Amino acid sequence: MLFSRTLLRRHSVLPGFDLALGFTLLYLSLIVLVPLAAAFLKTATMTWPAFWSAVSSPRVVASYRLTFGASFLAAAVNAVFGLLVCWVLVRYEFPGRRFVDALVDLPFALPTAVAGIALTALYSGNGWIGRWLPFKVSFTPVGVWVALTFIGLPFVVRTLQPVLEDLQKEIEEAAATLGATRWQTFTRVILPILTPALLTGFALAFARALGEYGSVIFIAGNLPMVSEITPLLIITKLEQYDYAGATAIAVVMLVASFAMLLAINGLQAWTRARQGR
Amino acid sequence: MSAAVSEGRRPATPSTTEPAWVRRSLIALALVFLTLFLFVPLAAVFVEALKKGLQVYWAAITEPDAVSAIRLTMIAALVAVPLNLVFGIAAAWAIAKFDFRGKNVLLTLIDLPFSVSPVIAGLIYVLVFGLQGWFGEWLRDHDLKVIFALPGIVLATVFITFPFVARELIPLMQAQGTEQEEAARVLGAGGWQMFLRVTLPNVKWALLYGVILCNARAMGEFGAVSVVSGHIRGQTNTMPLHVEILYNEYQFAAAFAVASLLAGLALVTLLVKFLVERRIQRSTISV
Numbered sequence: 173m174l175f176s177r178t179l180l181r182r183h184s185v186l187p188g189f190d191l192a193l194g195f196t197l198l199y200l201s202l203i204v205l206v207p208l209a210a211a212f213l214k215t216a217t218m219t220w221p222a223f224w225s226a227v228s229s230p231r232v233v234a235s236y237r238l239t240f241g242a243s244f245l246a247a248a249v250n251a252v253f254g255l256l257v258c259w260v261l262v263r264y265e266f267p268g269r270r271f272v273d274a275l276v277d278l279p280f281a282l283p284t285a286v287a288g289i290a291l292t293a294l295y296s297g298n299g300w301i302g303r304w305l306p307f308k309v310s311f312t313p314v315g316v317w318v319a320l321t322f323i324g325l326p327f328v329v330r331t332l333q334p335v336l337e338d339l340q341k342e343i344e345e346a347a348a349t350l351g352a353t354r355w356q357t358f359t360r361v362i363l364p365i366l367t368p369a370l371l372t373g374f375a376l377a378f379a380r381a382l383g384e385y386g387s388v389i390f391i392a393g394n395l396p397m398v399s400e401i402t403p404l405l406i407i408t409k410l411e412q413y414d415y416a417g418a419t420a421i422a423v424v425m426l427v428a429s430f431a432m433l434l435a436i437n438g439l440q441a442w443t444r445a446r447q448g449r
Numbered sequence: 450m451s452a453a454v455s456e457g458r459r460p461a462t463p464s465t466t467e468p469a470w471v472r473r474s475l476i477a478l479a480l481v482f483l484t485l486f487l488f489v490p491l492a493a494v495f496v497e498a499l500k501k502g503l504q505v506y507w508a509a510i511t512e513p514d515a516v517s518a519i520r521l522t523m524i525a526a527l528v529a530v531p532l533n534l535v536f537g538i539a540a541a542w543a544i545a546k547f548d549f550r551g552k553n554v555l556l557t558l559i560d561l562p563f564s565v566s567p568v569i570a571g572l573i574y575v576l577v578f579g580l581q582g583w584f585g586e587w588l589r590d591h592d593l594k595v596i597f598a599l600p601g602i603v604l605a606t607v608f609i610t611f612p613f614v615a616r617e618l619i620p621l622m623q624a625q626g627t628e629q630e631e632a633a634r635v636l637g638a639g640g641w642q643m644f645l646r647v648t649l650p651n652v653k654w655a656l657l658y659g660v661i662l663c664n665a666r667a668m669g670e671f672g673a674v675s676v677v678s679g680h681i682r683g684q685t686n687t688m689p690l691h692v693e694i695l696y697n698e699y700q701f702a703a704a705f706a707v708a709s710l711l712a713g714l715a716l717v718t719l720l721v722k723f724l725v726e727r728r729i730q731r732s733t734i735s736v
Contacts (some may be wrong), residue, residue, distance in 0.1 A: 186630050187640035192543040199536045203560055203607055207573035214576050253482045260479040264472050274723045276485055281715035283669025285689040286708040289696050290490040344465040383566025386671035403568040412671050417462040422569045
């Protein structure tokens with residue numbers, strides 16, 4: 173094993189590296205990098221005042237506030253309930269556990285438009301769930317939060333699951349032997365171990381929610397200044413042939429996405445370091 | 450809850466689990482959350498689809514516009530999935546079996562489409578191929594259409610589903626190492642022979658799931674396709690876009706009927722994932 177690894181670093185007996193890497197880089201550039209660069213280059217042709225007014229008009233700022241706020245709240249709720257769901261799935265036996273476990277991934281696989289119309293129907297005034305609630309959900313910012321919570325649901329569960337499964341019982345036994353109550357063991361021993369993965373899951377759910385479009389536009393009502401998300405605003409600008417304005421907002425969102433991607437990479441490295449210990 | 454554990458002479462529960470009532474309440478709470486946010490929305494799709502009876506359901510999924518939407522969705526997936534399959538295998542081969550500088554950067558770049566909003570994914574292709582875009586005039590002069598036509602829909606779909614196959618393959622192929630392939634080479638196997646007889650059989654289940662997931666996402670993509678499609682009914686409408694149009698026209702039963710086909714696809718995807726995970730688990734245990 174060690175031998176083959178050291179051998180590999182110098183040269184490998186395996187063929188196809190040049191072809192595989194070459195094709196990978198070419199395809200990546202054509203499909204992802206060059207088109208993404210188009211967004212930045214388009215913005216570079218704008219003057220600074222034009223760019224600034226496009227990305228900071230009151231309607232756009234209101235959409236940032238809603239998009240980032242609702243995404244944050246949805247990710248936070250998913251962090252709490254994701255931890256709960258993961259804990260229950262890993263630690264407890266109950267009828268239908270494997271069925272529930274398999275269905276957690278539904279938001280990954282279900283098309284966003286389908287999720288959107290289903291949630292809208294459920295949470296509208298006469299829907300199955302909406303009729304029991306004392307406040308309006310569909311066509312309000314709360315609806316945006318509901319859709320984003322649905323979309324982000326699997327992230328925390330799936331990032332925590334392997335860490336919780338690998339957690340050694342001995343650590344908890346040691347804590348109990350040393351006189352810790354179960355609650356103390358959880359908050360002082362288990363939770364600190366889970367924290368990096370929990371934050372990673374939170375960040376993944378948050379990043380996904382920032383760009384989400386399909387599930388939100390049905391339930392949001394899309395009132396300017398109130399329940400209009402940023403991705404929808406990009407589409408609205410496009411439909412008005414304001415390509416520069418749409419691209420300027422897109423660049424702001426792209427920068428936010430890249431920042432999240434870097435944060436997630438850092439968190440994942442932290443998770444691995446913790447687990448390796 | 451802690452009193453029973455720390456003070457009781459014979460604790461009812463071992464020190465590494467919780468009392469039964471805590472366990473039951475946590476399970477109940479988790480299930481209530483999942484019911485509200487997961488199970489009920491899924492059930493609602495099928496209930497709403499069949500609300501007006503099987504005849505309306507059947508009519509909704511067999512009317513010409515729906516059929517053309519289904520056909521377009523399938524064509525887009527049939528082009529996009531194989532492209533990303535080839536890319537996924539190539540990327541996984543280079544990344545998992547070789548060491549080279551910049552590997553982590555490459556991995557991050559492959560993940561990039563995950564963190565880009567679908568709307569922006571559509572927008573960037575409009576900037577490249579749209580009438581005001583880089584190739585806009587050239588395309589118009591040569592009577593070619595990318596945006597508001599099939600090629601644009603395929604490109605947007607490829608972008609959105611870009612990482613899926615690669616992401617399934619890379620961790621597995623990294624874990625499997627290179628010994629088996631090296632043995633095959635030493636025993637005289639050619640490059641393709643080694644790939645087809647050793648590498649491919651080792652990853653076939655993960656590959657299958659990657660393809661199925663990629664396919665589900667390709668068929669269900671909404672935001673990116675919405676930007677580049679132009680929404681021409683019967684021509685450039687995919688299934689999710691058709692769902693949107695029906696819904697906005699208050700044809701709820703029909704919208705949910707078409708949506709139920711996509712929800713069924715999602716359920717099949719989850720079933721395949723469940724079976725594949727069991728396979729992989731079993732094979733790693735037997736090794």
